[in-house]
């Protein structure tokens with residue numbers, strides 16, 4: 421078991437900087453997910469930790485030892501990739517045993533370790549088959565077995581499920597969560613799928629352009645996004661973002677947008693009169709209200725997307741499409757005039773220029 425510490429880690433390709441001053445402490449046994457859009461540097465970081473990519477600046481330590489100069493095989497890490505590249509002509513047994521055989525481990529030991537790993541991953545029935553005779557999910561389990569058999573101090577996963585169909589992804593996600601519960605090996609898992617991140621992570625490291633936007637538990641990141649970018653990236657359906665101007669109200673503050681004024685107490689926020697801001701409200705936080713209610717968003721339903729239990733209703737406020745999640749049983753029809761209220765405790769406000777949250781307690785990066 422091991423912790424991982426990245427301090428001031430940089431990565432340059434020639435003159436191009438792709439990671440700058442990356443700082444993170446991953447606790448022993450923790451499950452960390454690197455999440456972010458394509459090109460933000462997730463794989464590059466993982467590969468630097470694994471030793472597959474040179475570290476341009478800063479230090480990576482595993483279990484208290486700086487590993488910058490260590491070969492990948494001496495770092496105690498095992499990595500699972502998106503393209504798990506099993507050897508097609510070898511049996512599943514030989515695929516899993518491959519690394520151990522090269523390490524000249526006695527056959528009886530290899531046998532015992534393969535038995536243990538294949539039991540954990542439910543692979544015993546397939547050991548004599550060839551990879552082509554397994555499903556995609558089973559092949560991915562073989563790739564995980566190949567990593568597990570080295571009993572690493574650290575597991576590194578780079579988008580291991582992205583080649584699988586939706587149902588299998590879900591199934592494998594649950595298996596990976598179970599595996600971590602059982603083995604408790606420190607893990608960094610890379611994905612650009614926010615649902616995968618939310619369901620697996622102890623903490624999410626949300627990245628953008630080679631830097632950290634926010635580090636926190638899934639609940640923190642969902643409930644208290646530090647920036648507009650985080651707010652827009654996390655949550656399905658997406659958070660509604662409405663441009664507002666902040667003004668003083670009789671009892672508190674007013675959020676002004678074309679045609680609509682919303683009164684709030686402003687409790688917990690740092691607001692200034694005249695400030696240009698963005699109001700964020702998640703679709704499930706909009707609640708249908710009587711048309712006579714005050715402090716509401718109103719509009720005409722122009723699209724209904726049925727999800728099963730609920731439906732996403734789209735309507736326009738100040739020319740902007742807003743989504744509200746409603747119970748499918750009481751779902752409105754297109755053309756209906758709708759009124760939605762919200763609980764002030766569930767709204768988000770961001771400075772329009774800096775994109776930073778206006779919450780008093782929301783500025784910390786991690």
Ligand SMILES: Nc1ncnc2c1ncn2[C@@H]1O[C@H](COP(=O)(O)OP(=O)(O)OP(=O)(O)O)[C@@H](O)[C@H]1O
Nearest residue numbers: 433436438456457458459460461462463464465612
């Ligand atoms: N060998 C290289 N030379 C130059 N630039 C590179 C090289 N490898 C990666 N990059 C750049 O580094 C940045 C980060 O790439 P990286 O592969 O880490 O992104 P990622 O977050 O894993 O994206 P994805 O979700 O698409 O896998 C990208 O802008 C990429 O173009």
Ligand SMILES: [Mg+2]
Nearest residue numbers: 462463464578
């Ligand atoms: Mg990648």
